[in-house]
Amino acid sequence: MVIATPERPAVKPAAPSRFSEASGPMLDARIPGGPLTEKWDLRKFENKLVAPANRRRFKIIVVGTGLAGASAAASLGEQGYDVQAFCIHDSPRRAHSIAAQGGINAAKNYKNDGDSIYRLFYDTIKGGDYRAREGNVYRLAQVSVDILDQCVAQGVPFAREYGGLIDNRSFGGAQVERTFYARGQTGQQLLLGAYQAMMRQVQAGSVTIVPRREMLDLVVVDGHARGIIARNLVTGEIERHTANAVLLCTGGYGTVFYLSTNAVNSNVTGAWRAHKRGAYMANPCYTQIHPTCIPVSGDHQSKLTLMSESLRNNGRIWVPKNKGDRRPPNSIPEAERDYYLERKYPSFGNLVPRDVASRNAKEVCDDGRGAGDSGLSVYLDFRDDITRLGRDVIEARYGNLFEMYNRITGEDPYAQPMRIYPAVHYTMGGLWVDYHLQSSVPGLFVLGEANFSDHGSNRLGASALMQGLADGYFIAPYTVPDYIASTRFSAAPVNHPAFDEAETRVDDQLKHLLGVKGKTTPREFHRRLGHLMWDYVGMARTEAGLQKVLSEIPALREEFWRDVSVPGTNDYMNKSLEYAGRVADYLEFAEVMALDALERAESCGGHFREESQTPEGEALRDDENFAHVAAWEFTGVGTEPVLHREKLDFENVHPSQRSYK
Amino acid sequence: MVAQSRPSLKGSHSAANSMKIRLKVWRQKGPDAEGTLVDYTLNDVSPDMSFLEMLDVLNESLIRSGKDPVHFDSDCREGICGSCGMMINGKAHGPLAGTTTCQLHMRTFQSGDEIVVEPWRAQAFPVVRDLVIDRSAFDRIIVAGGFISVNTGAAPDANAVLVPKQNADMAMDAAACIACGACVAQCKNASAALFVGAKVSHLALLPQGNPERSRRAIRMVQQMDAEGFGSCSNEGECEAVCPKGISISNIARMNREFTKASFGGTH
Ligand SMILES: Cc1cc2nc3c(=O)[nH]c(=O)nc-3n(C[C@H](O)[C@H](O)[C@H](O)COP(=O)(O)OP(=O)(O)OC[C@H]3O[C@@H](n4cnc5c(N)ncnc54)[C@H](O)[C@@H]3O)c2cc1C
Numbered sequence: 070m071v072i073a074t075p076e077r078p079a080v081k082p083a084a085p086s087r088f089s090e091a092s093g094p095m096l097d098a099r100i101p102g103g104p105l106t107e108k109w110d111l112r113k114f115e116n117k118l119v120a121p122a123n124r125r126r127f128k129i130i131v132v133g134t135g136l137a138g139a140s141a142a143a144s145l146g147e148q149g150y151d152v153q154a155f156c157i158h159d160s161p162r163r164a165h166s167i168a169a170q171g172g173i174n175a176a177k178n179y180k181n182d183g184d185s186i187y188r189l190f191y192d193t194i195k196g197g198d199y200r201a202r203e204g205n206v207y208r209l210a211q212v213s214v215d216i217l218d219q220c221v222a223q224g225v226p227f228a229r230e231y232g233g234l235i236d237n238r239s240f241g242g243a244q245v246e247r248t249f250y251a252r253g254q255t256g257q258q259l260l261l262g263a264y265q266a267m268m269r270q271v272q273a274g275s276v277t278i279v280p281r282r283e284m285l286d287l288v289v290v291d292g293h294a295r296g297i298i299a300r301n302l303v304t305g306e307i308e309r310h311t312a313n314a315v316l317l318c319t320g321g322y323g324t325v326f327y328l329s330t331n332a333v334n335s336n337v338t339g340a341w342r343a344h345k346r347g348a349y350m351a352n353p354c355y356t357q358i359h360p361t362c363i364p365v366s367g368d369h370q371s372k373l374t375l376m377s378e379s380l381r382n383n384g385r386i387w388v389p390k391n392k393g394d395r396r397p398p399n400s401i402p403e404a405e406r407d408y409y410l411e412r413k414y415p416s417f418g419n420l421v422p423r424d425v426a427s428r429n430a431k432e433v434c435d436d437g438r439g440a441g442d443s444g445l446s447v448y449l450d451f452r453d454d455i456t457r458l459g460r461d462v463i464e465a466r467y468g469n470l471f472e473m474y475n476r477i478t479g480e481d482p483y484a485q486p487m488r489i490y491p492a493v494h495y496t497m498g499g500l501w502v503d504y505h506l507q508s509s510v511p512g513l514f515v516l517g518e519a520n521f522s523d524h525g526s527n528r529l530g531a532s533a534l535m536q537g538l539a540d541g542y543f544i545a546p547y548t549v550p551d552y553i554a555s556t557r558f559s560a561a562p563v564n565h566p567a568f569d570e571a572e573t574r575v576d577d578q579l580k581h582l583l584g585v586k587g588k589t590t591p592r593e594f595h596r597r598l599g600h601l602m603w604d605y606v607g608m609a610r611t612e613a614g615l616q617k618v619l620s621e622i623p624a625l626r627e628e629f630w631r632d633v634s635v636p637g638t639n640d641y642m643n644k645s646l647e648y649a650g651r652v653a654d655y656l657e658f659a660e661v662m663a664l665d666a667l668e669r670a671e672s673c674g675g676h677f678r679e680e681s682q683t684p685e686g687e688a689l690r691d692d693e694n695f696a697h698v699a700a701w702e703f704t705g706v707g708t709e710p711v712l713h714r715e716k717l718d719f720e721n722v723h724p725s726q727r728s729y730k
Numbered sequence: 731m732v733a734q735s736r737p738s739l740k741g742s743h744s745a746a747n748s749m750k751i752r753l754k755v756w757r758q759k760g761p762d763a764e765g766t767l768v769d770y771t772l773n774d775v776s777p778d779m780s781f782l783e784m785l786d787v788l789n790e791s792l793i794r795s796g797k798d799p800v801h802f803d804s805d806c807r808e809g810i811c812g813s814c815g816m817m818i819n820g821k822a823h824g825p826l827a828g829t830t831t832c833q834l835h836m837r838t839f840q841s842g843d844e845i846v847v848e849p850w851r852a853q854a855f856p857v858v859r860d861l862v863i864d865r866s867a868f869d870r871i872i873v874a875g876g877f878i879s880v881n882t883g884a885a886p887d888a889n890a891v892l893v894p895k896q897n898a899d900m901a902m903d904a905a906a907c908i909a910c911g912a913c914v915a916q917c918k919n920a921s922a923a924l925f926v927g928a929k930v931s932h933l934a935l936l937p938q939g940n941p942e943r944s945r946r947a948i949r950m951v952q953q954m955d956a957e958g959f960g961s962c963s964n965e966g967e968c969e970a971v972c973p974k975g976i977s978i979s980n981i982a983r984m985n986r987e988f989t990k991a992s993f994g995g996t997h
């Protein structure tokens with residue numbers, strides 16, 4: 070692997086940066102040769118196997134029990150490995166995946182409307198704005214059909230038609246109906262399916278659940294991932310766990326923005342600490358901002374609530390034409406409303422993709438035409454469709470959502486328009502993995518949202534659930550055994566010096582956090598970091614803004630270590646201490662995220678650089694200089710990371726400019 | 731420039747509608763420590779805050795003065811993960827029906843109100859710290875049989891088995907349980923019948939779950955008893971506080987499944 074020039078990149082918009090001029094071999098993703106449609110079959114055949122009688126001797130640690138972790142633990146347990154599944158919560162069933170609402174894609178073509186594995190592959194590559202690997206995405210589309218079969222067999226109560234067949238719908242602007250759902254609780258039901266499959270293996274004796282634990286370090290022995298350091302969140306005890314392979318399934322890093330639709334315990338700690346032990350962080354600047362969330366009501370706010378995207382099918386988005394118009398929405402006459410999406414994108418209207426809808430909302434609010442007291446929301450108005458279709462129809466479709474909105478805001482969306490605003494929702498970046506889902510540290514596999522692999526620079530609706538389950542049910546169970554079968558393991562007992570070192574590191578940091586005894590709460594630092602990230606690494610990014618935030622993050626980090634207040638001790642449940650550690654990691658991670666955004670001087674998918682746009686204000690890619698994955702190698706806190714690149718080749722789909730006019 | 735696009739630092743509530751809330755909160759350092767109710771007063775509560783955000787505000791002020799914050803579990807904060815839950819003035823999840831603690835907003839209360847906040851109390855749910863409890867008994871009940879046995883990769887086509895819409899809908903109604911434990915907390919017998927009934931029903935209503943339904947019912951019920959949950963005496967308190975509206979008809983179905991299985995033997 071090549072070590073690129075380690076200086077700070079001098080970024081000139083739309084011009085190759087110094088990093089991109091680095092010579093030498095690119096990162097090898099181990100994508101099999103052969104035609105697209107045969108790659109995965111070929112690789113499955115090439116993979117080495119472990120005989121059934123031997124599997125029990127190999128220990129696999131799974132960290133995080135969301136869709137990716139629970140499905141991997143269940144499947145590897147079924148094969149006979151000795152699996153330990155760690156989760157932060159009191160029960161593995163509470164993982165963040167539980168909150169997903171809309172649905173899961175599968176290329177079943179049950180509606181006979183022209184869907185196919187190839188079409189799902191094509192849509193995903195295009196939707197990701199040509200920044201994902203063809204080989205991975207095709208495999209994802211292939212296994213999507215098996216995932217659905219698996220979930221149904223587990224008893225996931227998908228919506229059904231009267232004939233008893235599974236119902237499905239179109240989602241997120243897709244032109245085919247390939248999204249399967251269980252009311253508005255698809256994530257919950259899929260997770261419970263995976264959780265139950267995993268609990269069956271607990272009964273069978275092959276999986277052990279280790280609840281209320283947080284992984285705080287990765288242990289690397291002779292270059293291989295051989296275990297973790299975890300903190301028992303009830304007793305404070307620091308534990309050493311050894312294994313033959315570690316599967317990191319710790320989810321995304323959306324909470325770096327403080328406010329997001331993610332669960333409040335979601336964090337980057339597992340991924341970041343693995344990064345510090347040698348796992349590369351890929352495309353961290355790729356984040357998805359969801360256009361339809363309930364706006365912030367005040368500084369006390371701890372998280373943002375997503376309102377399903379399906380609302381855009383019947384709601385019309387508008388803001389007042391005149392700046393600073395603070396009249397109640399119903400007293401603003403028709404002629405003084407600006408239905409800006411319908412105006413700018415006559416053919417897609419209110420159904421433009423997430424990134425386009427989000428950016429436009431920001432634009433009108435920045436222009437001073439936002440709704441509500443804060444001026445930071447836009448109206449989503451159902452008046453016309455309530456008149457046209459009747460209140461009953463709207464109620465049947467969205468009753469529960471309207472009720473949720475009412476509960477949170479105290480406003481009645483049948484009588485006045487909803488107010489919505491974009492919020493951070495999903496992170497496409499993550500730890501770099503090859504085709505086997507193995508990171509740059511052998512033996513460390515990364516699954517689900519925690520890896521960077523399949524969505525390019527923008528994820529399609531209903532594809533995250535699909536990817537998490539693909540990784541856990543159908544990919545890792547083939548690639549992890551291959552690693553185990555082809556590795557000669559050296560001894561790595563828990564008294565190995567690598568464990569001593571890792572435990573000391575963890576212990577020192579906890580003591581340090583408790584020792585500062587400052588005046589500012591971890592939450593306050595998190596909020597301030599979130600504001601910085603939202604302002605400068607949010608929906609639209611500029612060179613100047615990124616340079617500015619890159620100078621402010623280290624200052625905030627320094628202040629954190631000088632002034633954070635963490636009461637209590639380390640020998641019993643101490644949630645402030647847990648939280649402070651996560652904020653400390655975000656204060657480091659934020660820097661590489663901003664650096665990645667600065668380095669990528671093009672716009673693509675969810676990454677919008679104001680300097681790189683078409684005359685119509687749409688995202689403008691620069692394929693010549695940026696058709697690659699950027700994978701960063703850690704060199705120290707506050708020191709320049711090293712950039713590795715993986716070239717993206719498009720042999721089947723020709724990159725084109727998106728247009729929604 | 732982008733800097734204006736984020737929410738302003740001020741809350742949207744004006745001083746005029748800010749509320750004064752007096753809290754009595756259960757504080758207990760650890761599983762074996764003595765617990766007690768401690769008084770706190772908050773003078774600037776916004777009606778737009780959720781109940782947990784109100785506790786966040788309290789905790790911020792405690793941390794700033796170097797004191798231990800009130801411990802409670804939460805994660806999704808949108809009523810789906812089942813992490814949160816506390817007795818609020820004696821009612822599991824507070825006064826609003828069909829609402830988890832994290833979805834309860836302060837506008838439900840009046841300025842000047844006194845609110846007593848305690849953890850779930852049940853023998854099978856020991857207190858870990860303050861309002862945090864140990865609900866691992868629920869997991870052990872699922873381990874005993876709350877699943878359908880199918881290995882990864884061994885599934886037939888998703889549409890190979892038809893499921894009548896009505897059954898699928900009823901299964902979904904039962905599967906909506908979030909395992910928060912409010913049912914146990916509110917029941918005077920601390921029975922877990924609603925939780926177990928919901929899972930038994932969800933799986934018994936689907937053809938996929940059929941071959942194991944007897945074994946499942948027996949094992950789950952036995953495990954429930956072994957965990958020290960009380961027995962159900964049909965008070966219906968569980969249904970009334972369930973944030974997901976799980977119906978007690980699921981308990982009746984569980985009882986039928988159990989009785990049938992006990993007479994028919996397990997297969
Ligand atoms: C509100 C919402 C709605 C969504 N709706 C959809 C949808 O309709 N369709 C779709 O496809 N996608 C949807 N998504 C995205 C999707 O839910 C997630 O991307 C996906 O569930 C991630 O699964 P995962 O298994 O990778 O990670 P997660 O489910 O996030 O699981 C990771 C778990 O690991 C835990 N963890 C983290 N660090 C550690 C550590 N150090 N030690 C131990 N445990 C740790 C975390 O707490 C977390 O519970 C939605 C997301 C949100 C927020």
Ligand code: FES
Binds near residue numbers: 804
């Ligand atoms: S925090 Fe998830 S249900 Fe309340």
